[in-house]
Amino acid sequence: MTPNNRPLQGIPASPGIVLGRAKVLSEHVETQPCNCLLYSPEEIEEQLGRFLKAVEQAETDLIALKDSLSPEYQEHGHLLDVQILMLKERMIFQETQRLIREKRYNAEWALFQAWQKVRELFQGIGDPYIKGRIQDAEEVYRRLQSNLAGKEVWNLSADEPVIIVARDLSPAEATQMTSSQVLGFITERGGRTSHTAIIAQSLEIPAVVGVDFATREIATGDPLIMDGLTGQIILDPDEALSRSYQARKKDFEAFKGEVAQASNLPAITTDEYPTQILANIELPEEVDLGLKYGADGVGLLRTEFIYLRQRHLPTEEELFLDYRRVVEAMAPRMVTIRTLDIGGDKFLSHLEYAPEMNPALGLRAIRFCLKEQKIFRTQLKAILRSSVYGRVRVMFPLISSVRELQEARRLLEEVKQELQREGTPFDARMPAGAMIEVPAAVTLAHLLSRQADFFSIGTNDLIQYALAIDRGNKQVADMYQPLHPAVMRMIREVVNAARVARIPVAMCGEMAGDPLYIPVLLGLGVAELSMNAMAIPMAKHIIRLITIEEARKIARNALRLVTVEEVNDYVAQEMNRRFPEIFRFVHALAANLEP
């Protein structure tokens, strides 16, 4: 086959560039094994022997796997323990043997039949978390079938390092990659903040997720290039392209080393203007990642996850323990907790809250919390209680009027009094801020600043509302422009209002973590930027190379331009000129891929 440089696109989940051959992990769940009846007692004995050998092999492999895990993945070690136990489970182990003996099935077919019964049993389970445990049983089943077929299950200690391609990887599977010859991985499912992506980042294995049909497009043995910086995959690359990626890989690794070295240093410009580079956190695991990448604190702790993952509303205690874990790990750094930012239809009964036609403009975030005060108070109480374990501030999302902020603060005061009466300790001076993400809040920034201890600009929503663009709509997605003159002017207005009131302004949202925008934002006066943990080293790197005067000049010039195209061109040009070594990685190879 002639190389054809065929590109596939996914979501970059863990940075790095790798070249190698693919190993596709296909799922054999649907394929039925062959079914043949046994006639002689010898045949039955032989099949029993094969099955027992497959179990024994699986046990040896799982134990070896468990021993090879590094101590920080204890949690996943427990998952392997469960699998080891399942090997000898009655419904699989004894039932398969019974079927071989009594029904005279061959080992594969007997195992398949036993497995079908387990699947049926799990179908009736209501609790989604417990139901999800069928994954563990399924891994065991697949392992046994592969052993029977004499296939290598996961020959991860293969001589040649490989790029793993799979529909999805469980955290346990992703963890196995530590001890093995895995260059990187590609999955069809998952997003940037899936557990698997986070594990890949902490293991520093490049990964691209969300690649549609990856397991069908790619075959085991295919030569690949995978770029975890851009999410691009190139199938069957020709020699010229491989060479240029080799060079890019080398450059990137040298660069990464340089950037990583400085990631624990403070983010100060060369003329000593101090900034704070913070982490956005959604899953508890990300705290460690944030610390590893040198976060100065947490600029956005999303709190929705716990409300969505279980059937009942979380109790104050559960919330408290969750927050405390993050606050303690980060102490003495600041943790900014955002109160609940979803609508009731996401987690309450559909009778009370029917799904809305237009949820972005509906009853959600602070609006929902002010309506469902009991839920809100429980969360505020948990946040306050966590505040004594480090430094905490709270922020209210989707504020669109002074009244809403007043109401939220009033409830916060009431909850404080309640805690005081109970004698429960909390930080009485915990700052409470407003998120600025609705154009109305920008217009009212001067008024809001008198009621807020800080502002945090949520750019994802602000851009969407200001430009009336739904990013999910492919027809208009390219009109979603962070450097739109309207957006830049809004940011300037918020900063001015905050300056008058002498309160800090932070920014969370994707814009804050994009290297391209960092000097502009700094120049506009936003000195606290919160982003995905993996973006932190790069952000710090840029800040440590620039002066605040330079940043202000870039912002001033950008503000003078009248169309977004002009602004984009100007900023890209300026950044390419100023930081050629960074932007080479983002743009350099794009030209090679044009047909």
Next chain:
Amino acid sequence: MSQRKPKTPVVEKELWVENRFGLHARPAAQVAQMAQKFDVEIILEKDGSWANARDLLSLLALDCPQGTRLVLRATGPQAHEAAAALFSLFASKFGEK
């Protein structure tokens, strides 16, 4: 969810699933391991369905989220010891929250 009918109970005890994520794989594995240590037949019953405490998968299939009430029935020479051991395992929330 076993095929056999339970024998006459010797010990009967009420258990509550108190940990946050319910009787998922790890707690269920702990229960099964514990039950296998004793010379005893243990049935866990929930609203008319039941599971053999030694069977990890049927314990999972019993579908016990946080707040589930279970009735334990232990039969055999070590029924008392086994029931007490399982009771404290449930009470410890399996070492979780």
